Amino acid sequence: MSRVKGSTLLNRHAFIQENFGLDAWDMVLASLRDGDARLLSPRILASAWYPFDLYNRLDEAMCQVLTGGDLEICRTLGVDSARRALSGTYRAYLKDGAEAILRRLAVLHRSFYDSGSMDVTHLGPGHCVIRAVYVPRSSLTNCLVAEGFYRTVVEMSGGREVQVSEGNCSAHGTRFCLFNVRWEDAVTAHPPA
């Protein structure tokens, strides 16, 4: 069974409490099946591994309980997760620019998922394609989080007019997920006079 690092779940805990109130996390937990809720309480360990299925069910529960099933909250969670990562542990990466930071994230993929992979292909200025393999497959919620995450990473490293779209998604049966990431580089788009 594929697993994710506890730190990804702690991001969700912080996001939910900060945006929906202290009781919101408990409401989401209460909506989960008993076995899932027991794994997430009384606390989540940042360095422990948790089932990928549980992580997906938590995101689905978050949508159902907090936004009446609106999955858009997953993109917002991705934005929030990127801001947390890049204002904390990975802050130093920002100075290297968007393409470099996406490549570093690909290397870090195995720090957060114990299986699968992520690779980045640079297609030209302000254009990368990210290929992500999730085992056994991704979920709609996971990829919406990823879209918000990638967009924010590029924005925080200086990209403008950032667009992230997913062409293939393994949640729909393809072997991997393919994200197209485009942006205007602030430096090359507006060179100093």
Ligand SMILES: [Zn+2]
């Ligand atoms: Zn996908």
